[in-house]
Each structure stands twice: as structure tokens, then as C-alpha cells.
Amino acid sequence: MTLTQNKPLAAEVRADFPILNQEIHGNPLIYFDNAATSQKPVAVLNALRDYYENDNANVHRGAHALSARATEKYEAARDKVAAFVNSASRNEIVFTRNASEAINLVAHTWGASNLQAGDEIVLSVMEHHSNLVPWQMLAKRTGAVLKYVELTPDETFDFDGYRALVSDKTKLVAIVHVSNTLGCINPAAEIIAIAHRYGAKVLLDACQSVPHMPIDVRALDCDWLVASGHKMCASTGIGFLYGKLALLESMPPFLGGGEMIGEVFLDRFTTAELPHKFEAGTPAIGEAIALGAAVDYLSDLGMDRIHAYEEELTTHLFAKLRTLPEVRIYGPQPAANGCDRAALASFNVTGAHASDLATLLDRDGIAIRSGHHCTQPLHRILGASGSARASLYFYNTHAEIDTFAAALCETIDFFSSALNN
Known part of the structure; x- marks a missing residue:
């Protein structure tokens, strides 16, 4: 690992995580299930x-x-x-x-x-x-x-x-x-x-x-x-x-x-x-x-630097998800004057089950979590049996968020068409 302060953090560390350099169903892996478990660098x-x-x-x-x-x-x-x-x-x-x-x-x-x-x-x-x-x-x-x-x-x-x-x-x-x-x-x-x-x-x-x-x-x-x-x-x-x-x-x-x-x-x-x-x-x-x-x-790497970079990712993720009116995100929005929440978004989509969302996104090489995330009482309070969750870490990129948002939009369109037919 060679640290270069002028590079985005993910660009410095991607090579340290060999598992990320693979294709799933013919698409580059985008791993957005970090709240469940993180990937491991070569040093570990x-x-x-x-x-x-x-x-x-x-x-x-x-x-x-x-x-x-x-x-x-x-x-x-x-x-x-x-x-x-x-x-x-x-x-x-x-x-x-x-x-x-x-x-x-x-x-x-x-x-x-x-x-x-x-x-x-x-x-x-x-x-x-x-x-x-x-x-x-x-x-x-x-x-x-x-x-x-x-x-x-x-x-x-x-x-x-x-x-x-x-x-x-x-x-x-x-x-x-x-x-x-x-x-x-x-x-x-x-x-x-x-x-x-x-x-x-x-x-x-x-x-x-x-x-x-x-x-x-x-x-x-x-x-x-x-x-x-x-x-x-x-x-x-x-x-x-x-x-x-x-x-x-x-x-x-x-x-x-x-x-x-x-x-x-x-x-x-x-x-x-x-x-x-x-x-x-x-x-x-x-x-x-x-x-x-x-x-x-x-x-x-520096935990301050990791936290700051993840705040950037979170702001970008929410900016993308806000463009999709069918998406209902749980928890607070990032603060206008800076992010004060974790780099994850649990959400549901009108007319689609969370597990179906995860299955279809997996076909695009995108790994997200679906289910109750070991918080069943909370989901009952939220009025949902479960949710989809995209969770990020310091090796994720803005470009991956863009790809995820585009794939999610296509998935929403698929469900919308199915409901209308």
C-alpha cells in the first residue's frame, strides 16, 4: 500500500483487495454489503x-x-x-x-x-x-x-x-x-x-x-x-x-x-x-x-481520512437515490453542511420486494443486502418486513455509486413495467 494524499482514497487501496478484481455474471463486482462484512486486504x-x-x-x-x-x-x-x-x-x-x-x-x-x-x-x-x-x-x-x-x-x-x-x-x-x-x-x-x-x-x-x-x-x-x-x-x-x-x-x-x-x-x-x-x-x-x-x-490509512472519504461517498449516494421517487430511504438524510450519518442506505422501492431487488442487482454484479438486517423490531416500527441495504467502505468509489444508481433505476423500471402489464 502506497499512500498518496492527492489521490482519492479508494484509488490508493483498490489493489490491496484482490477479491474486488472479479466479474459477477459478466459484470465487474461492486461490493456494497460492507455493513454485513468487509473485504480483507492482502496484508491481513x-x-x-x-x-x-x-x-x-x-x-x-x-x-x-x-x-x-x-x-x-x-x-x-x-x-x-x-x-x-x-x-x-x-x-x-x-x-x-x-x-x-x-x-x-x-x-x-x-x-x-x-x-x-x-x-x-x-x-x-x-x-x-x-x-x-x-x-x-x-x-x-x-x-x-x-x-x-x-x-x-x-x-x-x-x-x-x-x-x-x-x-x-x-x-x-x-x-x-x-x-x-x-x-x-x-x-x-x-x-x-x-x-x-x-x-x-x-x-x-x-x-x-x-x-x-x-x-x-x-x-x-x-x-x-x-x-x-x-x-x-x-x-x-x-x-x-x-x-x-x-x-x-x-x-x-x-x-x-x-x-x-x-x-x-x-x-x-x-x-x-x-x-x-x-x-x-x-x-x-x-x-x-x-x-x-x-x-x-x-x-x-488514518481513521480520520477514512471517515472523511466515506462522508463524501454518503453524500454522493444520497444525491443519486434522491433522484428516484420510488425509493423510500430509512433514517436521517445527510446534513446540508456535511454528512453526519454512516455510509449506508436502507431502502425499499414501491412495488418491489427487497429480496427481488437484491437478486436483480446481483445480475449486474452489484452485491447489496436484503432482509431485516437483524433488526426485526425496528422494521416492524418502520412498517416494513425488511429492506434493501447498500453499505459502503473506503475502497468503494463514486463511479460504483453511479453504476449502482443506474442499475437500480433500470430495476425499478422493470418492476413498474411488470405491474402495468
């Missing part, structure tokens, strides 16, 4: 391959050279993630399989130990199922009460409603930073500050923000933050939980087994020090190392 692929070709061994337990090298690279990845989100300590970063596991970890440890009947958990109606179901399960077990922040008329987080909802009964606020359906960027720092005034803890689902913008956990002052590697140029099967050190130390272990122990007797055990207390069993070693390589890659 090489890191994963290098581990399995040269260093494959279990970590922490071996005295031999391969184990030592694997351990060094695995723990170096933790340092990289800690620096990436500006954690105060490397021990505040716990590797998990994904963000869903990270949320379940908090629910089953801190939640089960600290919540009781009548305590309130504040969520929002736009949450991903991964930030709904674990709390629903916990509420059923403990008798805690779930409260939900509604939407404003422009389909954003109702901040005034949130302020009225939080009270002395609130013990936890678990909120998405960026909605994977509405694209709105929620005011995380303000949400966290209000919760802390009432003594509540805050978990931030940052799956759609960590890959796209600078994140500083100390500035946000969140108690926990979760993210998935596969959405930030890393492989699947790896994610991480950030937690404030004192909180993690107070939480009981999540899973039992190897790696998370200090000593084991027939009648008891002691836990390992952080972060290993929460990393039971052989971890996803190669995937963690690849996550470290992804963090290096994103850091070299």
Missing part, C-alpha cells in the same frame, strides 16, 4: 497465512520457539487493538469470537451478578438482535425491566426521550453507536454521561463505528465497548470486548476450562489474571493476529 490475508505456514502453535503454554512466536504475535495484536481504541491498559481488551459473544459475556457475568428484580435496562428500538436478545434473556432470569428509547420523526435516536427514560432505577444502558439499518450516528458521549449521572453502566455496540471512524474509549467514558473483526478488514471468528479494568476485575469468569485458570484443584479453582480470565480454551490465534494486521492497515 498474508498475516493469517504466515501464522499457519510459519508459527502455528498454541499460545502461552509452550516453551518451544513456535509457541513463543505465536504468543508474541497474539499478544502484540492485543496491544494494537488497545492503542486503536485508546484503552488505558492492554488488559482491558478481551478477545472474543465476535461482538455477540462479547455482549453475552457481559450479560452472563456482570449482568447476572449485579441486576435484580425491578432494576432497569435501557435499550433502543434500533438495536441489532445481538444487543437485544442477551438482555431479554437476562431480564427473564433476573426480573429486570427493559425500557426502550424510541425514534424521532426523522428516524433517529430520541435523545429527549432517553433523558426522560433514565432514572435511579437504571442500572445498565446498552446502545448501538451507529445503526446498521438507519445509519444514524448516536450521540454516544452524551448518552454515556447522562447514564453515569444516575450511576448506570454503559455498553456501546461499536460494530458499525470502529471500522469507520476514530474511536476513543477514554474520551467516550463507556464502561464496555464491543466490535467484530470481520467488519473492520479482519477475518471472521474474532472480535473484542473493551472493559474498564476495575469492572473486568470485578466480573466473574464467563466460560470455564483451560487458559482462564490460575490453579485447579478437585474442589475449586482460581482464575488467571486479566484478560485471560475471559479467554477460556485455545483462542482464535491466527484470527487475532490477522485482526492486529487489520488494525495496522486501518491506522496507516
Whole structure:
């Protein structure tokens, strides 16, 4: 990767993503499904391959050279993630399989130990199922009460409603930073500050923000933050939980087994020090190392620069979609004085099912997502069974948006003709 400030960001990095250099049904691939998973640069692929070709061994337990090298690279990845989100300590970063596991970890440890009947958990109606179901399960077990922040008329987080909802009964606020359906960027720092005034803890689902913008956990002052590697140029099967050190130390272990122990007797055990207390069993070693390589890659590009370029893409995408009156976009419009939403658009087209749109666009080589995007309650509120979603990343281009918009227009015309015949 050679950085040239005079070039558009996508022009600099396209060659780093070999998967993008292919044809689908005879058309160049346009990959607009980045909110589901991102593509992987050569640097990440090489890191994963290098581990399995040269260093494959279990970590922490071996005295031999391969184990030592694997351990060094695995723990170096933790340092990289800690620096990436500006954690105060490397021990505040716990590797998990994904963000869903990270949320379940908090629910089953801190939640089960600290919540009781009548305590309130504040969520929002736009949450991903991964930030709904674990709390629903916990509420059923403990008798805690779930409260939900509604939407404003422009389909954003109702901040005034949130302020009225939080009270002395609130013990936890678990909120998405960026909605994977509405694209709105929620005011995380303000949400966290209000919760802390009432003594509540805050978990931030940052799956759609960590890959796209600078994140500083100390500035946000969140108690926990979760993210998935596969959405930030890393492989699947790896994610991480950030937690404030004192909180993690107070939480009981999540899973039992190897790696998370200090000593084991027939009648008891002691836990390992952080972060290993929460990393039971052989971890996803190669995937963690690849996550470290992804963090290096994103850091070299610069998260400020990535965010600024994606704002340009978002403005261009919405300008194109606004020309199609049949398209109903969910969530806020980009601000007139600059973009303040994520680089994605969930939408429906009058007279067409979202899955049919995705199928026909695939014939043009354009990959978008269709369905409920793991936000079924939100779609019910929006009055839709599902939606189509085009989601962008820094390797996408303005020209790809133009091609997508033209193909979508042709697809709309096809459905319109079918309805009229």
C-alpha cells in the first residue's frame, strides 16, 4: 500500500483487495454489503497465512520457539487493538469470537451478578438482535425491566426521550453507536454521561463505528465497548470486548476450562489474571493476529481520512437515490453542511420486494443486502418486513455509486413495467 494524499482514497487501496478484481455474471463486482462484512486486504490475508505456514502453535503454554512466536504475535495484536481504541491498559481488551459473544459475556457475568428484580435496562428500538436478545434473556432470569428509547420523526435516536427514560432505577444502558439499518450516528458521549449521572453502566455496540471512524474509549467514558473483526478488514471468528479494568476485575469468569485458570484443584479453582480470565480454551490465534494486521492497515490509512472519504461517498449516494421517487430511504438524510450519518442506505422501492431487488442487482454484479438486517423490531416500527441495504467502505468509489444508481433505476423500471402489464 502506497499512500498518496492527492489521490482519492479508494484509488490508493483498490489493489490491496484482490477479491474486488472479479466479474459477477459478466459484470465487474461492486461490493456494497460492507455493513454485513468487509473485504480483507492482502496484508491481513498474508498475516493469517504466515501464522499457519510459519508459527502455528498454541499460545502461552509452550516453551518451544513456535509457541513463543505465536504468543508474541497474539499478544502484540492485543496491544494494537488497545492503542486503536485508546484503552488505558492492554488488559482491558478481551478477545472474543465476535461482538455477540462479547455482549453475552457481559450479560452472563456482570449482568447476572449485579441486576435484580425491578432494576432497569435501557435499550433502543434500533438495536441489532445481538444487543437485544442477551438482555431479554437476562431480564427473564433476573426480573429486570427493559425500557426502550424510541425514534424521532426523522428516524433517529430520541435523545429527549432517553433523558426522560433514565432514572435511579437504571442500572445498565446498552446502545448501538451507529445503526446498521438507519445509519444514524448516536450521540454516544452524551448518552454515556447522562447514564453515569444516575450511576448506570454503559455498553456501546461499536460494530458499525470502529471500522469507520476514530474511536476513543477514554474520551467516550463507556464502561464496555464491543466490535467484530470481520467488519473492520479482519477475518471472521474474532472480535473484542473493551472493559474498564476495575469492572473486568470485578466480573466473574464467563466460560470455564483451560487458559482462564490460575490453579485447579478437585474442589475449586482460581482464575488467571486479566484478560485471560475471559479467554477460556485455545483462542482464535491466527484470527487475532490477522485482526492486529487489520488494525495496522486501518491506522496507516488514518481513521480520520477514512471517515472523511466515506462522508463524501454518503453524500454522493444520497444525491443519486434522491433522484428516484420510488425509493423510500430509512433514517436521517445527510446534513446540508456535511454528512453526519454512516455510509449506508436502507431502502425499499414501491412495488418491489427487497429480496427481488437484491437478486436483480446481483445480475449486474452489484452485491447489496436484503432482509431485516437483524433488526426485526425496528422494521416492524418502520412498517416494513425488511429492506434493501447498500453499505459502503473506503475502497468503494463514486463511479460504483453511479453504476449502482443506474442499475437500480433500470430495476425499478422493470418492476413498474411488470405491474402495468
